Amino acid sequence: MSNEFQYDVLIIGSGAAGLGLALKLPDSYKIAVLSKAKLTSGSTYQAQGGVAAVLDDGDSTEAHIQDTITAGANLSRQDAVAFTVEHGKESIDWLVEQGVPFTREGDEYHLTKEGGHSHRRIIHSADATGQAIQQTLIEQARARNNIDLLENCIAVDLITRHKLNLPENRCIGAYVLNHDSGHVDVFKAGSTVLATGGVSKAYLYTSNPDGASGDGIAMAWRAGCRVGNLEFNQFHPTCLYHPQAKSFLISEAVRGEGGKLRLPNGKRFMDKFDPRGELAPRDIVARAIDHEMKRLGCDCLFLDISHKPDSFIKQHFPTIYERCLKYGIDITKEAIPVVPAAHYTCGGIMVNQHGMSDVEGLYAIGETSFTGLHGANRLASNSLLECLVYASSAASHIISHNHPLGELPAIPAWDESQVTDSDEDVIIAHNWDELRRFMWDYVGIVRTNKRLQRAKHRVDLLQQEIGEYYSNYKVSRDLLELRNLAVVADLIIRSAMRRQESRGLHYTLDYPESGLEARDTILTPINYDWR
Helix, strand or coil: CCCEEEEEEEEECCCHHHHHHHHHCCCCCCEEEECCCCCCCCHHHHCCCCEECCCCCCCCHHHHHHHHHHHCCCCCCHHHHHHHHHCHHHHHHHHHHHCCCCCEECCEECEECCCCCCCCCEECCCCCHHHHHHHHHHHHHHCCCCEEEECCEEEEEEEECHHHCCCCCEEEEEEEEECCCCCEEEEEEEEEEECCCCCHHHCCCECCCCCCCCHHHHHHHHHCCCEECCCCEEEEEEEECCCCCCCCECCHHHHHCCCEEECCCCCECHHHCCCCHHHCCHHHHHHHHHHHHHHHCCCCEEEECCCCCHHHHHHHCHHHHHHHHHCCCCCCCCCEEEEEEEEEECCEEECCCCCECCCECEEECHHHEECCCCCCCCCCCCHHHHHHHHHHHHHHHHHHCCCCCCCCCCCCCCCCCCCCCCCHHHHHHHHHHHHHHHHHHHCCCCECHHHHHHHHHHHHHHHHHHHHHHHHCCCCHHHHHHHHHHHHHHHHHHHHHHCCCCECCECECCCCCCCCCCCCCEECCCCCCCC
């Protein structure tokens, strides 16, 4: 039996952005926070490095702003960068107030340095910062009687007035699959917030958890929202390469603390690609590794921190040390086998400084949004900062512009009359694998016009097939994620085909140079009524 619920604010996503927003809203608000699986299943929990912010007198907001713009290949929006950086310290202060146990060195917080940064400005909790932040925010949210934390709840689609054939379009909630009951429930809300993370599960190799299937971006696109710069997919240079290690990231901080990238023969190679060596921005390092792997025909390269004292490694990288040791790799004595992997989505749903999308009553924050901060390449550890800054800004706007639902016609229940085909699981698994493989091969670190055309042909056929499944199969998490992945894969391909230059994370052999003018790639749903 399906149910209907009503909240002041519905937050789809339970990472730093979603929980941060929930905790910034007043106790008088009735709030629902939805998580696709467990509350700790998202990307925030897996974040290792830390949060970038100007926290000492030797640093400056001007330097952080410039580092961000430089890493973003001059495509970052100046106002978004300044807004985010200038609110950095207050975001860290808020996390400290919540009880996040950041690593100290004596009486001061320890600050590390990562690629693209000109100063040590990364505050962290050893090498498990995301876990520390996530656990703290969950504890705080559970202590609030007005916040319902709902696990195993998967958003199916947004509910807008246009979808109900009503004038004055705005979002009024979402259809949500309760994975435990198997039914699709109706969630009404005065304000709806998408904090669903990125789209890196569109690629075969990724550092992201299984839930990073672009759900928020796909739902917003179907609801009529513009998206921007989705061709810029950041590939983290160093994921652990081991047959039993699934999506385990080797933090950028390892290179920040002196780790060296080496070929199979032990020779360093980064200096011939960039004078900053291992501390070059991620796009440069990822392309360098990809180039050397293809040149040598090898399966992986190596990241070596073993020249540092054992005590230093175990103190600064306890999680990485323990995980690698589990697979028989002692990083105090030997180098870590690594490969690049899809890591972060720099584009997303277009929003303003308050996280507002094109549809009234619908907000997007965190990795699922396009604020203009990251430009063509995200500067390391700016992501958690963006989550916190825009969570606060969106909360302020919701408070001052709270949208009462008013009198609404009844929202129809989800039609659960579809039959489940016995071959559903096999077909979905096959298509999921096909999509991730052609995205990796054709829309990966290095692209060409021909590769993109091949990818577009395949995704068009795939979307046609999925449309048939969606009409005949009972809705499930796997089907929903495949449907959303196909939408965002199509948007990534279309965005990449439009950018006839190489800039930041988008590198194409057909246009190897950057254009004279830095422009965003904006896609608009053709079926959206802009009145």
